[in-house]
Structure formats: C-alpha cells, structure tokens
Amino acid sequence: MKNILFVTSEAVPFIKTGGLADVAGSLARYIDRQKYDVRVILPKYACMDERWKNKLRFHSHFYVTLGWRNQYVGILETVEGGVHYYFIDNEYYFAGPQPYNQLHEDIEKFAYFSKAALAAAGMIDFVPDVIHCHDWQTALVPVFLKAFAEDYPLLRRTKTIMTIHNLRFQGRYTMDVIKNLTGLPDHYFTPDGLESYGDANFLKGGIAFADMVTTVSPTYALEIMTKEGGESLEGLLYARKNSLYGIINGLDSTEYDPSNDVYLTHNFGISNMKAGKKANKLALQRELKLPEDADTIMLAMVSRLTDQKGLDLVAYVMDELLSRARVQFVVLGTGQEQYVNMLRYFADKYPDKLSANIYYSEQMAHRIYASADALLMPSLFEPCGLSQLMSYCYGTLPIVRETGGLKDTVQPYNEYEHTGTGFSFANYNAHEMLQTIYYAMHIYYDDRTQWDEMARRDMRMDFSWKKSAREYEKLYDRLLDH
Numbered sequence: 001m002k003n004i005l006f007v008t009s010e011a012v013p014f015i016k017t018g019g020l021a022d023v024a025g026s027l028a029r030y031i032d033r034q035k036y037d038v039r040v041i042l043p044k045y046a047c048m049d050e051r052w053k054n055k056l057r058f059h060s061h062f063y064v065t066l067g068w069r070n071q072y073v074g075i076l077e078t079v080e081g082g083v084h085y086y087f088i089d090n091e092y093y094f095a096g097p098q099p100y101n102q103l104h105e106d107i108e109k110f111a112y113f114s115k116a117a118l119a120a121a122g123m124i125d126f127v128p129d130v131i132h133c134h135d136w137q138t139a140l141v142p143v144f145l146k147a148f149a150e151d152y153p154l155l156r157r158t159k160t161i162m163t164i165h166n167l168r169f170q171g172r173y174t175m176d177v178i179k180n181l182t183g184l185p186d187h188y189f190t191p192d193g194l195e196s197y198g199d200a201n202f203l204k205g206g207i208a209f210a211d212m213v214t215t216v217s218p219t220y221a222l223e224i225m226t227k228e229g230g231e232s233l234e235g236l237l238y239a240r241k242n243s244l245y246g247i248i249n250g251l252d253s254t255e256y257d258p259s260n261d262v263y264l265t266h267n268f269g270i271s272n273m274k275a276g277k278k279a280n281k282l283a284l285q286r287e288l289k290l291p292e293d294a295d296t297i298m299l300a301m302v303s304r305l306t307d308q309k310g311l312d313l314v315a316y317v318m319d320e321l322l323s324r325a326r327v328q329f330v331v332l333g334t335g336q337e338q339y340v341n342m343l344r345y346f347a348d349k350y351p352d353k354l355s356a357n358i359y360y361s362e363q364m365a366h367r368i369y370a371s372a373d374a375l376l377m378p379s380l381f382e383p384c385g386l387s388q389l390m391s392y393c394y395g396t397l398p399i400v401r402e403t404g405g406l407k408d409t410v411q412p413y414n415e416y417e418h419t420g421t422g423f424s425f426a427n428y429n430a431h432e433m434l435q436t437i438y439y440a441m442h443i444y445y446d447d448r449t450q451w452d453e454m455a456r457r458d459m460r461m462d463f464s465w466k467k468s469a470r471e472y473e474k475l476y477d478r479l480l481d482h
Contacts, residue, residue: 004031004476005128006040007117009110009137013080014052014087015045015099018304019249019386020165023216024134026252028083030465032473039126041117043109044076044087046095055080056087060123064115066108067181073116075123086124088116106137107173110202111181114140122154130476132161136171139206140182143194146209147184159479162210164203166383167224167231168308171202178202197232207236212479214245214472216384217405221246229381245475248408249384250465256369256393258459263366270459273395274452277370284371288355290328297444298328299437300372300396302365302387305335305343305358310378310401315342316430322350325441330372332357332364369394373451374423374440378433382406388422389463395455398422399440401433409463413443418450421458 010016012025024040031038044056056076063070074089088094093109100106118141121128133141142160145152152158175189178200189195194205207213215221223229225238237244254260258276259269265283268276278294285292303309321327331343331354343356357364369375375391377400384405388398400406402424413420425436444451 002036002130002476002480003126003128004036004038004130004132005121005126006038006132006134007114007138007141008040008042008134009113010099011040011042011085014042014085015048017099019384020135022252022386023165023249026250026465027469027472029081030250030469032469033082036473036476037126039084039086039128041086041088041120043094043099043113044074044089045099046091047097047099052078059086061089062119062123064112064119065183066112066115067183071112071116073119075120077124084126086120088113088120090116103171103173104177107171107178107202108181110137110171111140111178114138115144117141118144118152118155121158122152127154128158129480130159130161131155132163133206133210134163135165136169136203136206139171139202139204141206142210143184143188143205143208144182147188159212160210161212161214161475161479162206164207164213164215164224164383167203167215167229167233168381170196170204170231170233172196172199172204175200201233204233204236207233207240212243212245212475213237213240214247214475216246217248217408218246219407220381220383220404223381223404247468247471247475248405248463249386249389250468251386251389251393251463253393253462253464256366256390258370258394261366261370263363264370265367268370270395270456273456273459277373277395277455280367280371281373284330284367285328287367288330288357289351290330290355291352293328296326296328297374297441298330298372299374299376299399300329300368301331301333301376302368303331303333303335303377305333305339307336308380308382309335310380310428310433311335311339311342312380313378313428313430313433314376315339317434318342318346318354321434321437322346322353325438326445327353327441329354330357330368331355332360332368334358334360369396372396373444374399376437377401377406378425379403379406380428385409392421392458392461392463395459397440397451397454397458399433399436400424401428402426413454415443415447415450418453420454421461422454
C-alpha cells in the first residue's frame with residue numbers, strides 16, 4: 001500500500017471556490033484504494049458550512065514556528081466518501097467570510113498552512129510516500145521539505161508532486177517579507193529558486209523543488225513552456241520538461257447525470273434527449289422571463305466573468321449577434337465590473353434575447369446546462385476547463401477556442417464525415433468566434449438531425465475520473481520506483 005497525501009486549499013464537498021476543489025475532492029475518491037491510501041489535508045475555514053464543521057472531530061494540536069511567531073496548529077479529522085480528511089485549525093488565519101482575502105494576507109496564511117501541513121504529516125500516524133500539492137497556496141511544501149529536512153525525519157523518503165491548476169496565480173510577493181516569514185536560507189531566493197523579477201514567488205519555488213510537476217491537460221503543459229502561455233515562468237517549466245506531465249481533469253459523472261439530476265425540472269437520458277432538453281428549455285425561459293420558444297437556439301455561458309474567459313470577444317460582437325440572429329443567450333456568473341456592466345447593458349437593450357444572471361448558483365448552472373443547446377467558451381487560455389465536460393453530459397454542444405484543455409477535449413464538427421463533439425476556432429479573434437457561432441447555428445437550424453446525433457454522441461462520452469486517476473497512479477508509481 002502506497003500512502004498519498006493531498007495538500008490543497010479547498011476540496012469538495014467541504015469548501016469550493018472553483019475547479020481546484022472539484023479536482024482535489026473528486027480525484028482522491030477515484031484512486032485505486034487497493035493499492036493507494038489517499039488522504040487529504042486542507043484548512044478549516046470559519047466560512048465552511050456548519051453541517052461539515054459539525055462532522056469534524058479533534059485529533060491533536062501542536063505549534064509551528066513562522067517568522068518570529070510560534071503558531072497554534074489544531075488537527076481535526078473526518079471521513080467522507082471513504083476518504084480520510086484532515087483540517088488545519090487556526091482561527092487567526094482561517095477566520096473571515098471567504099477562503100481567500102487580500103494577497104498580503106493570503107501569503108502569510110498559506111505559508112503557515114504549508115508548514116503546518118508538513119508538520120501534521122508526522123502527527124497523524126500516516127507517513128506519506130508522496131505529498132501531492134495543488135496550486136500556489138501549497139507550493140512551499142516541497143521547498144520546506146528540502147530546506148528543513150532535519151525537522152521532518154519521518155518524511156526523509158517522501159516525494160513531492162506539484163500540480164498547476166492555473167499558472168496565472170503564483171503567490172508572488174515582496175522578497176524581504178517572504179524571507180522573514182518563511183525563515184528559508186538566502187540561497188533559496190535565487191533565480192534557480194523562489195526569486196522572480198525581484199520578488200519571491202511561491203509557485204516558482206514549488207515548481208523548482210518538487211520531484212515532479214503536473215498540470216491539468218496535455219496541451220496546457222505544452223503552452224506553459226512558451227512565452228505566450230508561460231506567465232514569466234516558461235524558462236523554468238521548459239527546464240523541467242522531462243518531469244512535467246499534463247493529465248486532463250475528470251468529472252464526477254454522477255453529479256452531472258440528467259437522468260437523476262435533482263436540480264432539473266425534467267429528467268432525461270439519451271433516448272429522450274430531444275424532448276427532455278425542450279421541456280427544460282421552456283421551463284428555464286419561463287423562469288428567466290425570456291420568450292418561450294423551444295425552437296430558438298439557446299447559447300449559454302456559465303463562467304467567471306474575467307478576461308481569461310474571453311469576455312472581451314463577447315463584448316465586441318454582442319450587438320451584432322443579438323441584433324441580427326435568431327438566438328437567446330443566457331449567462332451565469334460573477335466577476336470583473338466591466339463585464340458585469342457590459343452584460344447588464346445588453347440585457348437591458350435586448351431583454352427578449354439576453355438573460356444576464358450576475359450571481360452563481362449550482363442549481364441554476366445545472367438547469368442551464370440541461371436547457372441550452374450550445375455552451376460558449378471562447379477562453380484566452382484554459383488550463384483544462386470543466387464546463388465543456390459538464391455540457392457534454394446534458395447533450396449541450398460546446399463552442400470553444402482551441403486552447404489548453406478545450407483543444408484536448410472538443411473535437412470540431414466535420415459535416416462531411418459526421419464526426420466531432422462541438423465547434424471550435426483557433427485565433428483569439430471576435431469575428432472568428434462569431435463566424436463559428438453562426439456556423440453552429442446553421443447546423444442547428446438547417447441540419448438538425450446531425451446536431452441531435454452529435455448531442456447524443458456527447459452524452460455517451462466518458463470523462464469520469466477513472467481514466468485520469470489511472471494516469472496519476474502511473475506517476476505515483478514512476479516516482480516511487482526510481
């Protein structure tokens with residue numbers, strides 16, 4: 001039995017702000033339990049739902065040194081879905097209404113968390129063979145393990161994996177602050193270590209000192225070694241190319257099953273897909289006060305409203321699309337004010353065509369996936385993307401830009417061979433996106449048989465965690481067999 005410890009800042013079902021939580025929480029359940037004992041350690045946030053906090057039981061406590069302070073570390077634990085979870089408890093760091101705050105607060109918070117998680121590994125009667133770290137918030141774990149090896153005698157043979165979920169977020173801050181905070185020797189703050197353009201960079205340290213680096217799709221692994229996609233770390237990532245792997249994210253397919261989805265007004269499967277989507281569409285149109293018309297194509301975006309998600313392209317062509325085309329457009333999400341204002345402006349201008357829902361609701365997301373005909377994801381970059389995988393489950397065809405995981409998971413429709421799973425365009429260009437939308441609408445309105453066949457083909461695809469979990473198992477074995 002090989003022991004694997006996930007260290008993560010969030011994990012479903014306990015706390016979620018994005019896809020990281022889905023990955024950390026779901027992957028742990030799909031690793032082969034006959035061969036691997038996978039456990040997860042994360043912060044005990046004050047903002048966690050009370051029903052989860054009430055399930056935690058006290059394990060032990062101790063203290064760690066961070067900068068000049070001696071800080072309390074409580075360990076709580078629970079078992080959920082067959083997986084053992086540990087929680088680091090410290091009200092000084094993990095109070096507040098959300099998991100993440102200002103960067104200067106989070107820098108200290110996650111430096112503490114990384115050190116506490118390492119120390120906890122020696123307290124929980126579970127010596128990990130591999131510590132699997134997720135994103136910048138845990139990137140100091142490999143650094144601390146190398147720098148302070150004598151403090152962790154039980155971990156002297158432990159290997160580390162650093163998974164990058166989104167390279168844009170790196171935990172970069174003032175050098176002197178991080179030096180004082182971490183107590184790391186000066187030689188760790190060189191261009192070969194944490195130093196990055198005069199600052200110190202958590203993620204850079206994790207990439208430099210982990211035994212292996214992964215990211216969440218094969219294409220994104222290639223893109224981050226280039227100047228265009230490397231977010232200033234392309235040189236280091238290229239230097240580590242022999243230890244860099246891209247594994248596509250999976251999906252908890254039981255959660256996105258239209259035949260059993262509790263959020264839907266009408267459940268359906270492959271055999272009654274067309275009738276099921278029609279019934280859900282009419283119900284959603286009624287709920288959102290859009291004209292009830294099952295035959296009009298419904299486009300959707302379920303997304304954070306940021307430049308990464310291609311909202312600049314959408315803003316550029318929104319007037320042209322809504323003024324000319326027979327279309328309804330439903331958007332769900334929160335984000336940057338400029339995109340919120342843009343969507344509200346066009347929703348006021350075209351109330352019968354655009355419904356802008358500036359909030360996030362899991363229930364509404366599921367209803368949109370089930371009701372829409374196509375999901376728009378024109379991302380500037382996309383490490384993996386989960387929304388396109390979710391849309392497949394409901395027979396909703398993705399329209400995507402060919403980047404990162406979108407390129408890996410969406411096969412463009414070929415009308416001559418009747419193959420493909422969606423529609424795609426290559427360049428970050430608004431009118432190239434618009435032409436792709438128009439082409440998709442042409443297939444919807446003029447070749448509906450092929451559209452419906454593609455939707456059923458999508459529903460049959462398997463993007464569950466099983467395949468991805470086997471790929472991670474191969475990496476664990478490769479790391480431990482050397």
